[in-house]
Amino acid sequence: MSQSTTSSSYSSAANPSPLMIEARGVEKWYPNGYHALRGVDLTVNRGEVVVIMGPSGSGKSTFIRTFNALEDFQKGQITVDGIPLSNDLRQIDAIRREVGMVFQQFNLFPHLSVLDNLTLAPVLVRKRPKAEVVEQARALLKRVGIAEQADKYPGQLSGGQQQRVAIARALCMEPRILLFDEPTSALDPEMVREVLEVMQNLAADDITMVVVTHEVKFARQVADRVVLMAEGDVVEVAEPEQFFTNPRQERSRRFLDQIL
Amino acid sequence: MNPLLRRLRQDLFATPADSLLSIALLAILASGSTAFLHWAFSRAQWAVIQANSTLFALGRYPIEQQWRLWLLTALLAAAAGIGWGMLRSHPRTDRSGRLWPANDRIAALLLLLSLALPWALGLALPIQLRWWALSGLLLLLRWLAGRFGPGLPPALKRLLPLGLPLLYLIGMLLIGGGLGLAPVPPSEWGGLLLTLLQASFAILLCFPLGVLLALGRRSDLPLLRWGSVIYIEFIRGAPLITLLFLGQNMLGFLLPGGMAPERVWRAAWVLTLFAAAYLAEAVRSGLAAVPRGQVEAARSLGLSLPQAFSTVVLPQALRVALPSMVGQFISLLQDTTLLSLIGLMELLGTARTVMANPAFLGKNAEVYLTLAVLFWCCCAALGLGSRALERRLDPAAVVRSG
Ligand SMILES: Nc1ncnc2c1ncn2[C@@H]1O[C@H](COP(=O)(O)OP(=O)(O)O)[C@@H](O)[C@H]1O
Ligand SMILES: [Mg+2]
Numbered sequence: 001m002s003q004s005t006t007s008s009s010y011s012s013a014a015n016p017s018p019l020m021i022e023a024r025g026v027e028k029w030y031p032n033g034y035h036a037l038r039g040v041d042l043t044v045n046r047g048e049v050v051v052i053m054g055p056s057g058s059g060k061s062t063f064i065r066t067f068n069a070l071e072d073f074q075k076g077q078i079t080v081d082g083i084p085l086s087n088d089l090r091q092i093d094a095i096r097r098e099v100g101m102v103f104q105q106f107n108l109f110p111h112l113s114v115l116d117n118l119t120l121a122p123v124l125v126r127k128r129p130k131a132e133v134v135e136q137a138r139a140l141l142k143r144v145g146i147a148e149q150a151d152k153y154p155g156q157l158s159g160g161q162q163q164r165v166a167i168a169r170a171l172c173m174e175p176r177i178l179l180f181d182e183p184t185s186a187l188d189p190e191m192v193r194e195v196l197e198v199m200q201n202l203a204a205d206d207i208t209m210v211v212v213t214h215e216v217k218f219a220r221q222v223a224d225r226v227v228l229m230a231e232g233d234v235v236e237v238a239e240p241e242q243f244f245t246n247p248r249q250e251r252s253r254r255f256l257d258q259i260l
Numbered sequence: 261m262n263p264l265l266r267r268l269r270q271d272l273f274a275t276p277a278d279s280l281l282s283i284a285l286l287a288i289l290a291s292g293s294t295a296f297l298h299w300a301f302s303r304a305q306w307a308v309i310q311a312n313s314t315l316f317a318l319g320r321y322p323i324e325q326q327w328r329l330w331l332l333t334a335l336l337a338a339a340a341g342i343g344w345g346m347l348r349s350h351p352r353t354d355r356s357g358r359l360w361p362a363n364d365r366i367a368a369l370l371l372l373l374s375l376a377l378p379w380a381l382g383l384a385l386p387i388q389l390r391w392w393a394l395s396g397l398l399l400l401l402r403w404l405a406g407r408f409g410p411g412l413p414p415a416l417k418r419l420l421p422l423g424l425p426l427l428y429l430i431g432m433l434l435i436g437g438g439l440g441l442a443p444v445p446p447s448e449w450g451g452l453l454l455t456l457l458q459a460s461f462a463i464l465l466c467f468p469l470g471v472l473l474a475l476g477r478r479s480d481l482p483l484l485r486w487g488s489v490i491y492i493e494f495i496r497g498a499p500l501i502t503l504l505f506l507g508q509n510m511l512g513f514l515l516p517g518g519m520a521p522e523r524v525w526r527a528a529w530v531l532t533l534f535a536a537a538y539l540a541e542a543v544r545s546g547l548a549a550v551p552r553g554q555v556e557a558a559r560s561l562g563l564s565l566p567q568a569f570s571t572v573v574l575p576q577a578l579r580v581a582l583p584s585m586v587g588q589f590i591s592l593l594q595d596t597t598l599l600s601l602i603g604l605m606e607l608l609g610t611a612r613t614v615m616a617n618p619a620f621l622g623k624n625a626e627v628y629l630t631l632a633v634l635f636w637c638c639c640a641a642l643g644l645g646s647r648a649l650e651r652r653l654d655p656a657a658v659v660r661s662g
Contacts, residue, residue, distance in 0.1 A: 068560050097562040107557035111575050111653070120571060121561035166557075173561055 017082065020046045020177060020208045021067060026076035028062060036062045037073060038232040044177075049209045051219040051240075054229035055255060060212045063229065064179045067210070068099040081176055097125060100170030104182040106162045108154035114141065114165050115150040118172045126173070133172070140168040144198050160191030164198055171202075178202070180211040214259060220244060228252045299625075308623040309630050310382040312614050316630070319450010319605050325442060328434040329453065334394060339427055341398040345405025346420065347648040366644060367402070371395060373637075428464060446524035450605035452634065454524070458606065459593040459638075462531040466592075467585075469532065470539025471574070477544060488540070495537035500595055504530050504602050527599050535592045542588055546581030547573065579653045586646035590639045607631055 021044040028037040036059050044050050052060050065071040067080055069092045078085040080095050109117050118137035122128050141147045144164040146157075154162055163183055170178055180199065184192040196218050203209055203222045213219065219226050219240055226243040228236045228251070236249045244260075247253050272282040309316070318329060374395035378388040409417075435457070437443035449457065476488030495503070507530035508523065550573050558568035578585075600609035611627045614620055620627075 070556055070560060093562060093564065096560060099560070101557075101560040103553060103557065105551075105553050107551075107553040109554065109557070109572055109576075111579065121558075121563060124567055124571065125562040169561070 018045050019079070020044050020048070020081055021210070022077075022079045023063075023066075024077045026063070026066060026073050026078060028059075028066065028071065028073040036232055037066075039076065040229075040232070040234055042227060042234055042237070044208060044210060045224075047206045047208055048224045049203045049211065049222055050225050050227060051223040052210065052212045052227045052229060053214065053219065053255070053259075054227075054235075055258075058229045059232040060229050061181050062232075064181060064210055064212060065101075067177070067179060068096050068101055070101075097173065098175050099177045099179060100173055100175035101179045102163070102166050102170055102181070102183050104185050106154070106159070106166045106186070108162055108166055108169070110154050113151055113153055114146070114157070117154065117165060118169050121169075121173050137168070137172055140171050141165070143201075144168045145194070158191060159187045160194045163187065163191075163195045167195075167198055167202070175207070177208045177210070180209065180213065182212050182214070184213065184215060216244065216260065228255060230255070304626050305623060306382070306626055308614065308620040308626050311620075312610075313381060313383060315610055315614065316451045316607065316634075318453045319610060320448050321450065321453065322444060322448065325437075325444055328441065330390065332431050332434045334397065335427060335430065337394045337398040338401050339423065341401030342405045342409075342420075343645075344398075344648070345402040345407075346409045346417075347645075347652050348402070348406050367399060371399065425464070428460070446522050449524065451610045452607055454599075454604065454606040455593075455596050456638070458524075458528050458531060458596045458599060458604075459589075461528045462535050462592055463589050465532045466535035466539050469536035470585075471543050471578075473536060473540035474543035474547060475569070477540065478547060492537045492540050495534055496541070500531075500534055501598050501601060503534055504598060506530075508602055523602075524604060527602060527604060531592065531595065531599075534595075535588060538588045539585060542581045542584040543577060545584065546577035546579070549580045550576045575653075579650075582646060582650055582653070586642060590642055593638055593642070594635060607634065 021042070023040055023042045026037050026040045027035070029035050040059075040063055042050075042063075052064065054060050062071055066073050066078055066085070069085060072087075081098055083091055083095050085091070085095065108114075109120070112120065115134065115137055118140065119130065119133045122133045122136075123130050138147065138150060141150055144167055146161050146164055146168075149157060149161060149165075154165065157165065167178075167183075183199070184195050187195065192215070196215060199209070199211070200218070200222050211218075211223070223240045225237055226240050227234055228243070228247075228249070230251050236243065236247060236252045238247065242248075243252065244256065247256060273279040318326065321329065374391055378391040383391075433439060433441065435444065435449065435453070436446070473488050473492060476484045477492065479485050479488070504527060507526050554572050554576065555568050558572040559565070563571070596606055597608040599606050600612060603609070605613070608631065611631055615624055615627055
C-alpha cells in the first residue's frame with residue numbers, strides 16, 4: 001500500500017489537515033436549469049465513515065459525484081485531500097486517482113474478465129507492473145470473498161458478487177477515499193448482506209468512506225456521522241445514535257418516519 | 261415415428277391448407293431446380309469460363325509475373341488458416357486439438373469446394389494441384405494454430421493482428437512491384453484480383469476513418485461535430501456511382517499538380533471515403549449501446565478520456581456494431597462492380613469484355629452465373645469470418661462452452 005503515497009505528490013504527509021473532503025456552499029444547476037445543489041456544506045475527516053441519507057431526488061448522487069468531478073458545479077468550493085477541485089484537468093486526474101467510486105449499477109466492464117477489471121486501471125493509470133498488480137488483485141478478490149471467480153466475466157456473476165468485484169476494483173487503485181452511491185439498492189435482498197459485510201470490513205481500515213445508502217442498520221453500526229439531505233441541501237449532520245433516536249430537525253424526523 | 265419425418269410433418273403438413281401450400285411450393289422448387297440442372301449440365305457451354313479463367317482471375321497481369329500472385333495467395337491462405345485456427349481455439353479449447361474436428365461443416369465444405377472447383381472449371385492439372393496444395397496449407401495451419409495458438413505468450417498473441425497490415429503491404433509489393441520486383445502498373449490489374457484489391461483497400465482504410473467520424477459526430481467540439489455530420493449525411497445522400505464519376509473528374513483539380521493518383525487508386529479512395537460514412541453510422545449505433553456508466557466507471561478509476569474510449573467503450577461498441585459493419589463490408593464488395601462503369605477491368609468489367617468477344621457471343625448466362633457464385637463465395641467467407649469473430653468477442657460464449 002506504499003505505492004499510492006509514493007506515486008502521488010498529494011500524499012497525506014503533504015496534507016496534514018485532518019479534513020479529507022471539504023465542501024463549502026456548493027451549488028449546481030443541471031444544463032436544463034434544474035437547481036440540484038443549493039449551497040451544500042460538508043466536511044469529512046480522514047478515516048471517517050459518513051453515511052448520507054435522504055429522499056430520492058434530494059441530490060445525494062449529484063453531491064458525491066462532484067467529489068471526483070463526475071459532475072461539475074457552478075458555485076462554491078470543494079477540496080479533496082488538499083487538492084481544490086477546479087477545471088484544471090491535471091488536478092481532476094490527480095483527484096480521481098485518489099477517489100474510488102462504487103455505483104448502484106456496478107458498472108463493471110463486461111468485456112473484461114474479473115481479474116482484468118481490477119488490473120486495468122492500476123496498470124494503465126498508475127503504470128505499475130502487471131505481475132505485481134495481478135498479485136494484489138487476487139489478494140483483494142480473496143478479501144471480498146470471490147477468489148475463485150477471477151477468470152470469469154461479470155455477466156457470469158450474481159449481483160452481489162458483481163458489486164464485490166466493483167469494490168475490489170476500486171480498492172485496487174489504492175484510493176484514500178471510497179464513494180458508494182446506493183451500492184445495495186440494485187441487489188436482491190439476500191445479497192445485500194454480503195456486500196454490506198465487505199463494506200463494514202473496509203470501514204475498519206483507515207480509508208475514508210462516504211456512503212449513500214438507505215441501510216439503517218449499516219448506518220447505525222458503521223457510520224461515524226449520518227448526513228440527511230433534502231431538496232438539494234444538507235439538513236442535519238449527527239452521530240448515528242442521536243440521528244436515529246432523537247434527530248434535531250423536524251425534516252429528519254419526517255424522513256425517519258417514512259423509512260423506519 | 262422417425263423424428264425427421266415427424267419434424268417434416270409438423271413443419272409442412274400441419275393443416276390441410278399448409279399441406280396444399282407446401283406441395284405447391286415443393287413442385288415449383290422441383291421443376292425450377294430440374295430446369296436449372298438441365299441447363300447447367302447439358303445446354304450451358306462453360307468453355308467461355310475455362311478459356312478465360314486467367315482473365316477473370318487476374319485481368320491482363322503479365323504471365324511471367326504471375327508467380328508473385330501465387331506466392332501472395334499462399335501467404336493469404338496461411339494467414340487465413342492461422343486466423344481461423346486462433347479464432348476457433350478461443351474460447352472453445354476443447355475442439356481445437358483435433359486435426360479433423362467432428363461436425364466441422366465449414367472446413368469440410370471448403371475442402372470439397374477446393375477439390376472440386378478447379379476440376380469442375382477444367383483448369384490445367386498443374387494449376388489444380390496448386391489449388392489443392394493451397395487448401396491443404398490452409399487447413400494444416402488452421403490445425404497448428406488451433407493446437408498451439410492458445411499456448412503462445414499473450415504478448416505475442418496481441419501482436420498477431422498487426423500481421424494484417426503487414427500482409428497488406430507485402431501483398432501490394434508483390435502485386436505492384438518495387439524493391440527489385442518488376443513493376444506492374446495498376447492498369448494491368450484486373451478481374452478478381454482488382455475486385456478484391458479495391459474491396460480490401462476500402463475495408464481496411466474505411467474502418468479507422470469510420471471510427472474517427474463516429475467519434476467526431478459525438479464530439480463536444482461543434483466544428484468537429486458538424487463537420488462529421490455534414491460529411492456523413494452528404495455521402496450517404498449521394499449515389500456511389502455519381503461519387504465515382506466525380507472522383508475520376510475532380511480529384512485532379514483538388515489535389516496539387518501530379519498528386520492526383522492513378523485511376524485505379526482514385527476509385528479506391530472514393531470507395532473508401534464512401535464506405536467510411538456508412539461505417540461511421542454502424543459504429544455510432546454501437547457507441548450508443550454502451551451505457552454511460554461505463555465511461556463514468558472508467559473515469560472514476562482515473563483513466564483519461566482517450567484511455568476510457570480505447571479500452572472500455574470502443575471494444576464494447578465495436579462488438580455491438582460488428583454485424584452491421586460486416587454488412588457494410590459485404591455491400592462494399594458488391595459495390596465494386598460499379599467500377600466497371602468508370603472503365604475499370606474488375607470482375608464485371610472483364611466479364612463485359614469477354615461477352616463482347618464474338619467468339620463467346622450469347623454466353624451471358626454462363627458468365628453472369630459464374631460472377632454471382634464468385635461474389636457469393638467471397639461474401640459468405642466474410643460472413644463466416646465475422647460470426648467466428650463475434651463468438652470470439654462474446655464473453656458469454658465462455659459460459660456456453662463450459
Ligand atoms: N442529468 C440531469 N439533468 C437534469 N436534472 C437531473 C439530472 N440528474 C439528476 N437530475 C435531477 O437532480 C435531482 C437530484 O438528483 P440525484 O442527485 O440523482 O438525487 P438522489 O441521488 O438523491 O436520488 C433530481 O431531481 C433529478 O431529477
Ligand atoms: Mg441517487
